[in-house]
Amino acid sequence: MAKDDFRLRGNLSNTFSALTVNGRHQVNPKIMEEEDVLQQIEDQEQEIMQLRRHLAEYAVKEAEIQDEKRVLERRISLMHKAYDQEHEDIIEAALKARAYRQEIIEENIRVGYALQAAREERSIFISSLVPLLSDQALRPADLDAYSIVSNLRILFKHSKERLNVAEERLKNSQYQPLVLHSRRKELPLNDSSRPEWTPSPEPVHMVERRENGEDVINSHYLPSIIEEEQEQEHSSSHQEADDSEEDGEYDETDTNKPLPTIEGLQILGEPFPGNEIQASGYSRNGTTHCGFEWVRHLQDGSFVYIEGAKQPMYTITADDVDNYISVEVQPLDDRQRKGQVVRCFANDNKKITCHPDMIHEIENMLRLGHSSFKLFVWKGSPETWEAAVLEIKKSRYSIKLIGPNNGVVVDSKYTPQIDISLLAETPLEFAIRGPDNVERYLHADYNSTDIRCSRDTIVLAMRLFVKRAVDKKLGKKKRRVLFF
Template identity: 30%
Template sequence: MSSGNNSMHGLNNHRFQAKNSDFVNRHKIETHLAPTKQKEDNFISFQDREAMELYSRARMQKEEIHSLRQQIAVACLKELQLQNEKYTLERKVSELRMAIDEKQNEAITSALNELARRKGVLEENLKLAHDLKVAEDERYFFMSSMLGLLADYGLWPHVTNASAISNTVKHLYDQLQSQIRTSYDRIRDLTREGGTDAGAGSIDTDRHGVPMHTPNAADRPEPTDNMPRTIHDDSHSEMKNLLHNSQMQQLFNNDSSQGFSFGSNRENLGNVPNALDLRVARGPEEMNAWFPSTHNEIASSISEGGPGIEGFQIIGEATPGEKLLGCGYPVRGTTLCMFQWVRHLQDGTRHYIEGATNPEYVVTADDVDKLIAVECIPMDDQGRQGELVRRFANDQNKIKCDLGMQSEIDAYISRGHATFSVLMLMDSSENWEQATLILRRSIYRIKIDSTEAIIEERFPKEVSV
């Protein structure tokens, strides 16, 4: 039994030792495997976190991809809309270009038409300027001739305009007609005093031996009521009548009892009684042969080296407000000089300055940036004209303002307004009123100081101040 028990006890010990060894081995294994297992758990947890991160990242990327796809879709829609708008705008731009091209063509056509019209207007203006120049030259020559004719009889108009010359010629005509009637009345009285019984139209001799002639009704002058009263009806025939009447006045208007005065043509008449006899008997037709026409003398005197003026010059400073004086030395019997100041424009035309017919001339603002000249025609006592003399002011340079005046003008322009004290011509040449002139950029105003009346007017569009 004991052996059995011992064997049992040994078996149990062996089993216990085996169990202990197993436990120890297991414990060692567990102790050995514990770090590994911990590492595996840590690795598994690390892998789980990484997987979670990857998953979340993948999810976020998927959401981002989805969002980007939505944005791409929206962008595609916007691109389509922009393409449509682009096509619409391109179509509108093409239409606008076509409209612009059409407008440009119309503008070019209109400009060409305007250029053609302006060319026609310029040509017409040049033609009118040339015609005006010719007319002014003719007017100047006619007025000079008329002034020379009036100067022969000692008549000097106060102003050299058409009205004054016409009135003076009318006065001369009436005076000569009156003298002719007086001369015929004297002839008739002398004839009656002679006691002749001859019929009308007979020739007698007065107490000094001069043959006298009683005019017939056909030889007598027409009544003054039937005679022309102005020079505008028939200027040529009336000029001839004036010349004949002036020569008859030289024959009969002499209070001296020694004979008739024939002026400078007396020595060419030969026997005075016979000359008078022929002239009275044969009528005015024969008078032209004995008395040369004054008009012909005037026309021929230019080519015969008649009156003249030497050293003709202009004295004075050619600036606005200053006085210029045309002067020279008269030669070859010059007793009269007719002056005319002329304004020369940039286009070659010239304008006679109205009223500037004296040797002295005051430069005005209208002369600035222009050439001014004075023309002089010398004449003698017989009405013969010499060659026209012309002299330009400022050495044939344009009239300029002095520095002080220009600076003052610039100051007025910069301020935009200016005020001046002026004299205003009212209803007559002797009625001047003190007034104030106010200039602005768009209007000008004149205020009369005495009556406080205001005259205001706006400048036209083509005028800039």
């Protein structure tokens, strides 16, 4: 189009020049129309160029508006996310506050029962000591601990003074006790000249009174004492007691008679968690009864006396796994003379391990990565247990009630603060102290005979889950075998 315009302009110039040369000054109307067309074309071209500039400016503005729109949409999305997160945080805080209030209520109930138990102990303490003080002509002004302890101090002071007076009297020759022999003929004494003799008291933790009035230490006979030896020792001891009563002679410092002892001490039974083992042996040298102490020897070389384990029988628990168990037997005779303590280790001096069936069940739980158990949870009042389900997973555990009062008791992740402990003298109960430092008491299903649902299996499995989860958080290398 530009070339045609150029040609048209050239032709018009040539024509105009020709007319001028020829002397003709007349204007051709056709030429004027062509000039108007050319002017219109130039105007249209300028208008087109101006429109193109406007379009380019509008395109730039549209791009800027699109960018601003995207920024605004992004901000609105972030605001929605922040709102949703804040809403979730508010709901979670409300749930935590509700759980905290529930824990406070449970703690108040527990403290209430503890206070009631303390009041009962105080009542027993007062009712036991007040008659004792009354026998000594001491009557507290108020029945409180301070008054009773003050009167006990007075009683102790008076007893100490009497003891000092008695010791001063014994220093005098006329109050010296004569050496007692086994025959009266060698040492004739009249009732008036016989000195008053009182044996020195020996501290005994637990004393019981037999039917014949004799006080003995509250321990147990060894289960396998031979009856013939026992009868012979009883007859000889009774004969010696009769001779001493007739002669009025008794010498506790008699070193000729051997001290009581135990021979062939052994531990019977399979030492697996949940099984009962029993100490057995033969009495010698007049042993009539024994005191028992079961001891747990730890891997670091230390040992602890197991709380409440003072019977000839003992039930192996999960706390004994991977440790050594022994029994210490203190033989005594009818004169309360103590022989040398005899010790024997269970499991042929080897560490306590689990039954193969229990190991198989725990390995299955670890391989699957989760397990659940039906049990009972304590609800804060005596003898109040509710059915529940304990679920243990790789990284967390939960306790949920079942039945009409269904609800979540606890749902928490594993932390180093979690402690699973066994309760003394309660073979089916255990306790879990979570990260919130609240201890929850659980009771295994007593109707189940499956080893998988036993208290010790649950405790050992959960301890392994906790240990593996904590080791994973700390970056420790995973062990391929069980600790037992």
